[in-house]
Amino acid sequence: MMGSSGNTESKVVKGDAGYVLEDVPHLTDYIADLQTYPNPLQMNPAYLVVKQYFVNEDDTVAQKIVVHKNGPRGTHFRRAGPRQKVYFESDEVHACIVTCGGLCPGLNTVIREIVCGLYHMYGVNKILGIDGGYRGFYSKNTVTLTPKVVYDIHKRGGTILGTSRGGHDTSKIVDSIQDHGISQVYVIGGDGTQKGAAVIYEELRRRGLKVAVAGIPKTIDNDIPVIDKSFGFDTAVEEAQRAINAAHVEAESSENGIGVVKLMGRYSGFIAMYATLASRDVDCCLIPESPFYLEGKGGLLKFIEKRLKENGHMVIVVAEGAGQDRVSESLQSMDDQDASGNKLLQDVGLWISHKIKDHFAKHQKTVINLKYIDPTYMIRAIPSNASDNVYCTLLAHSAIHGAMAGYTGFTVGPVNGRHAYIPFHRITETPNKVVISDRMWARLLSSTNQPSFLSSKDIYEAKDEEGPPTQLLDGEYCKDTSQ
Numbered sequence: 105m106m107g108s109s110g111n112t113e114s115k116v117v118k119g120d121a122g123y124v125l126e127d128v129p130h131l132t133d134y135i136a137d138l139q140t141y142p143n144p145l146q147m148n149p150a151y152l153v154v155k156q157y158f159v160n161e162d163d164t165v166a167q168k169i170v171v172h173k174n175g176p177r178g179t180h181f182r183r184a185g186p187r188q189k190v191y192f193e194s195d196e197v198h199a200c201i202v203t204c205g206g207l208c209p210g211l212n213t214v215i216r217e218i219v220c221g222l223y224h225m226y227g228v229n230k231i232l233g234i235d236g237g238y239r240g241f242y243s244k245n246t247v248t249l250t251p252k253v254v255y256d257i258h259k260r261g262g263t264i265l266g267t268s269r270g271g272h273d274t275s276k277i278v279d280s281i282q283d284h285g286i287s288q289v290y291v292i293g294g295d296g297t298q299k300g301a302a303v304i305y306e307e308l309r310r311r312g313l314k315v316a317v318a319g320i321p322k323t324i325d326n327d328i329p330v331i332d333k334s335f336g337f338d339t340a341v342e343e344a345q346r347a348i349n350a351a352h353v354e355a356e357s358s359e360n361g362i363g364v365v366k367l368m369g370r371y372s373g374f375i376a377m378y379a380t381l382a383s384r385d386v387d388c389c390l391i392p393e394s395p396f397y398l399e400g401k402g403g404l405l406k407f408i409e410k411r412l413k414e415n416g417h418m419v420i421v422v423a424e425g426a427g428q429d430r431v432s433e434s435l436q437s438m439d440d441q442d443a444s445g446n447k448l449l450q451d452v453g454l455w456i457s458h459k460i461k462d463h464f465a466k467h468q469k470t471v472i473n474l475k476y477i478d479p480t481y482m483i484r485a486i487p488s489n490a491s492d493n494v495y496c497t498l499l500a501h502s503a504i505h506g507a508m509a510g511y512t513g514f515t516v517g518p519v520n521g522r523h524a525y526i527p528f529h530r531i532t533e534t535p536n537k538v539v540i541s542d543r544m545w546a547r548l549l550s551s552t553n554q555p556s557f558l559s560s561k562d563i564y565e566a567k568d569e570e571g572p573p574t575q576l577l578d579g580e581y582c583k584d585t586s587q
């Protein structure tokens with residue numbers, strides 16, 4: 105038995121045995137009598153031979169794949185992919201693409217694949233690039249995008265369209281969409297961008313316009329929940345190895361050598377955690393989710409003394425958002441924000457380097473040789489690697505298939521390896537963070553042998569906050585990162 109309840113916020117369908125579909129909006133939810141057309145892919149020579157090319161309308165993807173015999177089936181999302189019927193004729197589509205927020209490897213690949221996918225799979229040849237993020241809709245000229253224009257852009261870092269923070273003026277953006285006669289909007293960006301896409305969708309719907317809005321989640325920090333991983337993350341972790349290697353070479357080449365590497369990660373320490381686990385040369389990894397302290401027993405400085413005694417050198421990786429409360433306290437900084445309202449961070453790498461140098465100079469009378477390496481922008485300004493390129497292609501194709509099939513107000517992304525359409529609010533409400541009571545962080549602690557900086561009270565509270573260990577696998581809103 106299926107029953108459904110829906111508003112513009114959520115469209116939830118319930119089925120048997122605790123099955124829940126968190127569906128995405130469709131143009132037919134607010135426009136009556138929309139005409140459908142056979143999917144032109146049916147005649148496409150490249151795809152003709154694929155058996156079962158089209159996704160079954162009822163296919164959904166389970167958010168939770170570790171299940172118990174009598175447990176509820178849980179939350180599902182609509183499976184991404186091409187449908188037999190589409191809601192746009194090729195000639196009718198006028199698409200636009202915008203990139204917002206910080207840079208990330210793979211942005212150009214996603215742009216390229218949206219343009220080429222629309223053109224080659226659906227015969228769409230009216231595609232506009234919006235210059236410089238959301239504000240480009242109303243304050244800049246547009247760029248015409250063709251397969252020829254985007255041919256080799258995946259080999260370059262950054263975004264050929266430019267990006268920005270702030271400047272989201274919903275009514276001006278939607279006026280511009282209306283004035284240009286745009287019928288599909290592809291929005292590439294992080295949590296802020298997807299929030300912006302959600303309000304654009306709401307306004308288009310309020311005006312009753314036949315315009316599909318598709319979000320492609322971008323975040324180098326991997327802080328978007330529900331999806332398995334964000335594009336560019338692997339590339340960034342790989343690039344971070346170069347900085348860690350350099351820090352290690354510098355550190356081991358001198359007496360009491362210390363290499364400090366700062367990596368991106370505003371609120372989520374995934375890059376630092378994965379880069380540390382991959383490298384094996386790191387002695388200590390500091391992330392925003394795990395508070396640390398410097399002084400006293402169990403503190404960072406005592407650990408450094410111990411490591412230097414044991415090995416004669418060490419490497420510390422610090423995520424940019426780690427220990428921000430301590431840094432701000434000590435620098436008595438103002439609560440500055442960027443144009444999008446994101447808190448501007450203090451340089452924790454510099455701060456920690458000073459603290460370490462001070463400690464050894466004042467209290468230990470030991471000569472140390474500390475090198476601080478800050479590759480933060482270098483790891484996100486590069487082109488995506490091979491596997492991210494393939495991933496970007498799948499994201500772009502999933503977004504195109506969804507928009508052509510009339511879905512709107514959705515983000516695409518892999519959930520347990522299968523691409524799905526996810527309602528905007530599900531990926532913007534709670535950021536994805538490293539769970540320090542999870543097995544992955546335990547693996548890191550055991551590989552570096554660093555202190556956890558947690559008292560037994562903290563450990564008890566961390567477990568209590570997350571619930572018992574198995575709840576992580578069961579948690580509706582938690583990704584299973586434990587593996």
Ligand SMILES: Nc1ncnc2c1ncn2[C@@H]1O[C@H](COP(=O)(O)OP(=O)(O)OP(=O)(O)O)[C@@H](O)[C@H]1O
Binds near residue numbers: 295299
């Ligand atoms: N709540 C919101 N409503 C509407 N627009 C928003 C909202 N939050 C952010 N935006 C807009 O989204 C754009 C990008 O936001 P932001 O600078 O926070 O980056 P992001 O997409 O979160 O990417 P990242 O943080 O990974 O760099 C900006 O133009 C900003 O104005």
Ligand SMILES: O=P(O)(O)OC[C@H]1O[C@](O)(CO)[C@@H](O)[C@@H]1O
Binds near residue numbers: 206
């Ligand atoms: O300096 P910018 O470009 O505003 O962005 C810095 C922030 O962007 C991010 O890379 C996220 O996109 C964060 O890791 C970082 O704090």
Ligand SMILES: [Mg+2]
Binds near residue numbers: 205294295296
């Ligand atoms: Mg963000």
